[in-house]
Amino acid sequence: MTGEPTDPTGFNPLAMVDMWEDMHALVAAWESKHLANPAVAAAALEEFAAALVQRPKPF
Incomplete structure (x- = not known):
């Protein structure tokens, strides 16, 4: 994360x-x-978690 x-x-x-x-x-x-x-659900959750951390902040 960025600070x-x-x-x-x-x-x-x-x-x-x-x-x-x-x-x-x-x-x-x-x-x-x-x-x-x-296993498929775990892979989907990993992808979601990665995207969640990288999502832009709302204005």
Whole structure:
């Protein structure tokens, strides 16, 4: 990242537990919808995560 803190002030790290639960449900639904297996879902999530980090900031 470009000088951004990975743990910004005020961020509650326990919120990541909620994110993991939400992502697990989303991935399970995506796998079912697209008849994908966990390896394909993992590859898709890796690509998404890379794009998420590189996305431009909104104005």
